[in-house]
Amino acid sequence: MSNALFRRVAIIGFGLIGSSLGRAIKQHGLAGTLVAIDRDAPSRDEIALLKLADEVTGDLAAGVADADLVVLATPVSTYAELGRAIAPLLKPGCIVSDVGSVKQLVLEDLAPALPPHVHLVPGHPIAGTERSGPGAGFASLFEGRWCILTPAPGTDRAAVAAVNALWHAIGSDVVEMDAEHHDKVLAITSHLPHLIAYTIVGTAVDLEEDIKSEVVKFSASGFRDFTRIAASDPTMWRDIFLNNREAVLEMLQRLTEDLFALQRAIRWGEGDFLFERFTRARAIRRSVIEAKQA
Ligand SMILES: NC(=O)c1ccc[n+]([C@@H]2O[C@H](COP(=O)([O-])OP(=O)(O)OC[C@H]3O[C@@H](n4cnc5c(N)ncnc54)[C@H](O)[C@@H]3O)[C@@H](O)[C@H]2O)c1
Numbered sequence: 001m002s003n004a005l006f007r008r009v010a011i012i013g014f015g016l017i018g019s020s021l022g023r024a025i026k027q028h029g030l031a032g033t034l035v036a037i038d039r040d041a042p043s044r045d046e047i048a049l050l051k052l053a054d055e056v057t058g059d060l061a062a063g064v065a066d067a068d069l070v071v072l073a074t075p076v077s078t079y080a081e082l083g084r085a086i087a088p089l090l091k092p093g094c095i096v097s098d099v100g101s102v103k104q105l106v107l108e109d110l111a112p113a114l115p116p117h118v119h120l121v122p123g124h125p126i127a128g129t130e131r132s133g134p135g136a137g138f139a140s141l142f143e144g145r146w147c148i149l150t151p152a153p154g155t156d157r158a159a160v161a162a163v164n165a166l167w168h169a170i171g172s173d174v175v176e177m178d179a180e181h182h183d184k185v186l187a188i189t190s191h192l193p194h195l196i197a198y199t200i201v202g203t204a205v206d207l208e209e210d211i212k213s214e215v216v217k218f219s220a221s222g223f224r225d226f227t228r229i230a231a232s233d234p235t236m237w238r239d240i241f242l243n244n245r246e247a248v249l250e251m252l253q254r255l256t257e258d259l260f261a262l263q264r265a266i267r268w269g270e271g272d273f274l275f276e277r278f279t280r281a282r283a284i285r286r287s288v289i290e291a292k293q294a
């Protein structure tokens with residue numbers, strides 16, 4: 001018996017996330033036909049070589065025509081233009097979704113471009129790696145991870161249920177959230193950690209030559225973890241910071257105040273203050289691990 005939830009699914013942008021979603025859809029037999037659309041010719045060759053989709057194209061019209069589900073998996077700065085390009089090509093009742101890391105922008109850039117006869121159900125899988133491109137994807141990426149859906153009030157419930165069913169079928173836990181709330185939460189849990197990683201690695205790179213070489217040599221633990229995060233795609237992260245400006249700046253302000261408090265405690269030898277802050281943070285690590293196991 002077929003598991004297919006959709007007759008024809010088109011994924012625009014078949015890189016790390018798009019190709020992982022595509023692989024998972026294929027593995028679970030969730031689409032009658034899976035179409036990979038990517039503007040990058042070498043990526044298309046790789047997708048074809050790896051047989052990741054039933055059809056591979058750079059042509060939006062050929063790709064999205066007759067699709068029941070279209071998923072944008074490109075950097076979020078492409079949404080307004082892609083929305084305008086696909087709008088006249090979508091059939092009535094088509095569901096448009098995405099995997100972008102910021103969500104208010106979907107309602108601001110993508111929603112206005114789309115015709116009223118399609119349903120927009122934005123999504124964000126909280127899973128990824130620092131790698132990019134179709135070769136970096138893998139089918140199990142979303143298993144046991146959250147996927148947050150941020151449909152606007154009044155969105156067709158059957159369309160939301162269909163997108164929910166897709167992520168659930170590939171192993172994700174699905175929650176619905178208001179887009180503004182999503183962007184605030186992710187500013188602290190995802191965007192700020194990346195900003196900190198980019199900063200600390202950048203600071204180390206700017207050090208004098210003799211210290212810099214030691215940084216590379218002895219980066220076995222803490223610093224090494226930061227370099228992994230700082231290896232993430234610059235285009236993707238530029239777009240995230242430019243499009244979640246308010247929430248990131250608010251969280252950055254609070255972080256800066258907390259950093260100053262720690263700096264002051266170190267300067268004045270306030271050991272109790274440092275001990276209390278570190279103890280509190282250690283407990284958070286335990287609850288993060290327990291939440292994942294629950
Ligand atoms: N990388 C992560 O950890 C992660 C996690 C969750 C969500 N996301 C979101 O997923 C999206 C994609 O990120 P990724 O890491 O898969 O990036 P990626 O660079 O691996 O893949 C993006 C793909 O989109 C293609 N592309 C770019 N512009 C295009 C256009 N106009 N038309 C057609 N194809 C186009 C590129 O050629 C590339 O193959 C981003 O919006 C990002 O915010 C990323």
Ligand SMILES: O=C(O)C(=O)C[C@]1(C(=O)O)C=C[C@@H](O)C=C1
Nearest residue numbers: 101125126127128129130189190
């Ligand atoms: O694991 C990683 O490398 C990630 O950065 C994944 C991560 C995250 O910050 O958790 C990055 C961006 C996303 O939008 C979702 C997930």
